[in-house]
Amino acid sequence: MRSNTIIFSNKPKIIATGTIAGPKECRGVVGKYVDKALIEDTFGESTYEKAECKMLSFAIAKAIKNAGLKETEMDLLISGDLLNQIISASFAARDFEFPFLGVYGACSTMAESMAIAAAFINAGYYKKIVAATGSHFSSAERQYRYPLELGNTRPPQSQWTVTGAGGCVISDMGAANSQTDGISITSATFGKVVDYGITDVNNMGAAMAPSACSTILQHLRDMGRKADYYDLIVTGDLGALGSRILKDLTWEKGVDIQKNHVDCGEIIYNVIEDEFQGGSGAGCSAVVFNSYIMDKIKKRELNKVLFVATGALLSTVSSGQGESIPCISHAVAIENV
Amino acid sequence: MTGKDRENYNKNYIEYVNSFAPPTKHFKNCIRTFFVGGLICTIGQFIRIILEKAFGLSGDELAGTTSMILIFLGCFLTGLGVYDRIGRNAGAGSIVPITGFANSVASPAMEFKTEGYIYGLAAKMFVVAGPIIVYGVLSGSLVGVIYWLLGLA
Numbered sequence: 001m002r003s004n005t006i007i008f009s010n011k012p013k014i015i016a017t018g019t020i021a022g023p024k025e026c027r028g029v030v031g032k033y034v035d036k037a038l039i040e041d042t043f044g045e046s047t048y049e050k051a052e053c054k055m056l057s058f059a060i061a062k063a064i065k066n067a068g069l070k071e072t073e074m075d076l077l078i079s080g081d082l083l084n085q086i087i088s089a090s091f092a093a094r095d096f097e098f099p100f101l102g103v104y105g106a107c108s109t110m111a112e113s114m115a116i117a118a119a120f121i122n123a124g125y126y127k128k129i130v131a132a133t134g135s136h137f138s139s140a141e142r143q144y145r146y147p148l149e150l151g152n153t154r155p156p157q158s159q160w161t162v163t164g165a166g167g168c169v170i171s172d173m174g175a176a177n178s179q180t181d182g183i184s185i186t187s188a189t190f191g192k193v194v195d196y197g198i199t200d201v202n203n204m205g206a207a208m209a210p211s212a213c214s215t216i217l218q219h220l221r222d223m224g225r226k227a228d229y230y231d232l233i234v235t236g237d238l239g240a241l242g243s244r245i246l247k248d249l250t251w252e253k254g255v256d257i258q259k260n261h262v263d264c265g266e267i268i269y270n271v272i273e274d275e276f277q278g279g280s281g282a283g284c285s286a287v288v289f290n291s292y293i294m295d296k297i298k299k300r301e302l303n304k305v306l307f308v309a310t311g312a313l314l315s316t317v318s319s320g321q322g323e324s325i326p327c328i329s330h331a332v333a334i335e336n337v
Numbered sequence: 338m339t340g341k342d343r344e345n346y347n348k349n350y351i352e353y354v355n356s357f358a359p360p361t362k363h364f365k366n367c368i369r370t371f372f373v374g375g376l377i378c379t380i381g382q383f384i385r386i387i388l389e390k391a392f393g394l395s396g397d398e399l400a401g402t403t404s405m406i407l408i409f410l411g412c413f414l415t416g417l418g419v420y421d422r423i424g425r426n427a428g429a430g431s432i433v434p435i436t437g438f439a440n441s442v443a444s445p446a447m448e449f450k451t452e453g454y455i456y457g458l459a460a461k462m463f464v465v466a467g468p469i470i471v472y473g474v475l476s477g478s479l480v481g482v483i484y485w486l487l488g489l490a
Contacts, residue, residue: 047451142448149415149444150465151424151431153366156359197347198354206354241358248353276359324347 004189005222011184011337012121014114015171017290018062020055022137022163025279025287028270033291034164035062041138041163049083052136052165056081057092059165059286060132067128067169074098075126078113079167082106082135082282083143089133107208107237108191108311109133110166110286111330115188117170118332127172134165135281144201144316157203159239159265159280166286168294183297187223187333191215193313195326201319205242205265205277208310211327212238213249215308219331220255227257231302234293236285236309236329237265239277264288285309303336366428373423373430381407381434404435411439416447441465 019034026037036058043051056079064074077096079089080103093100105112113131120126138148140161146152170185194211212235220227227233227250238246243263250257264285265278289307296302308331319325385403388394394402414420420440424431431437442462449461463470 049451146465147444147448149418149421149440149447151415151421151427151437151440151444153425153428155361196350197344198351203354203358206358210350244357245354 003222007187008122010122012118014183016067017168018059019166019291021287030291048138053088053091055165056134059167063167063169076129079132080104080109106311107282108309109282111309111332114332118185129170132167133282133286135283137161137163155202159277161281162279162284164283164287166290182336186335189219189331191329193326197324199324205239207325208327209242209245211329212310215329215331230304230306233261233306235263237280238263239265241277305334307332370428370430373427377434408439411436412443415440415443
């Protein structure tokens with residue numbers, strides 16, 4: 001059977017991360033772990049788009065700084081975001097004097113950029129790459145849904161786009177400060193586009209769960225591993241509902257991830273106000289993974305993690321025309337070696 | 338998997354998702370709608386009575402002034418960022434009265450101001466309210482035509 005998984009024999013290392021999150025997010029689990037907790041979600045800018053761009057820029061710069069590197073030592077920036085024509089990523093890249101590769105995988109962008117970065121480094125083309133992404137509640141809401149101040153009721157299946165950005169530096173060698181020396185990307189699985197016919201744009205969890213299921217099963221099959229090989233299988237932004245569906249779907253295929261699966265969207269918010277099923281957006285997995293989960297890996301509380309970021313590849317035009325929502329998930333295996 | 342197979346598979350999946358998706362609480366929303374909508378209308382009526390007794394307005398002047406005050410309040414609360422909070426908990430109660438209409442015009446106007454006063458604020462002002470106006474006028478005209486026909490008989 002065909003394998004969709006790349007095995008990185010040279011073991012590219014994640015040497016540092018940089019994260020930033022909005023006020024609402026910081027009241028939750030990531031609050032303690034992020035590099036900067038915003039007090040107001042505009043980040044001192046006049047528009048939300050500028051704020052999103054500045055957050056992303058901050059995450060990239062912070063990751064480089066945390067790695068103890070200088071901008072001149074960096075080879076490539078791989079980034080993307082949710083806004084039309086990935087403006088946040090492209091505009092953030094203006095601030096940096098090294099090449100930029102824009103990618104789009106909706107909310108799966110973090111895993112996609114990490115996988116591409118790892119592939120470049122494993123092949124020896126580059127030595128130091130930053131992979132980063134972010135999202136902002138207000139800019140996403142404006143593009144995909146209604147104006148912020150419009151008084152409408154949110155349906156109970158809906159999720160809340162995370163305000164935040166996260167990035168990591170991936171390198172061919174471990175960092176000088178050897179604390180994070182052994183965190184390697186050992187393999188990556190690029191997912192297929194999966195569409196089970198969900199048309200409800202408020203029910204992203206249900207739309208994305210089948211694609212996460214497909215990628216996880218493919219990864220486990222390609223690597224000849226059981227689900228319990230991983231200490232944690234972490235998905236991007238399925239939310240509480242999607243996470244439950246994923247468990248059911250994998251169970252149906254004879255793979256049990258009940259014990260070691262967690263979803264970034266489900267855990268990011270503490271206070272249930274209007275978030276309902278939890279967080280979503282590119283920033284969701286970027287912030288949770290690069291702060292909270294990376295911290296656990298650094299402390300060796302987790303040693304083998306499968307990071308599966310999930311993305312819904314819709315646009316306002318496609319959903320307006322009644323199209324269903326095609327989804328994609330990419331998996332990256334991160335291990336302490 | 339193509340064609341019919343896919344369709345059946347998708348149908349099963351959607352049924353499965355719907356089987357445990359949290360239902361929209363229609364009854365609870367209706368109760369809230371009744372009270373919030375009722376409250377807004379009562380405030381409107383209160384303003385109307387004040388205008389009538391204290392300022393001696395009547396007829397079209399009275400109705401117009403009352404609506405203007407309510408529209409102002411709707412816009413004002415939108416600007417303060419309060420109206421969307423009311424709306425989130427009010428079911429449709431805060432959408433149906435005229436204050437809701439004011440909110441649906443004021444909120445995109447505020448939001449798109451960043452793209453300029455002409456192509457942003459003015460052009461996007463009616464993205465939410467536009468359909469209401471179009472179909473409101475259309476159904477109004479239809480009812481007018483029906484009345485006219487009834488008058489002929």
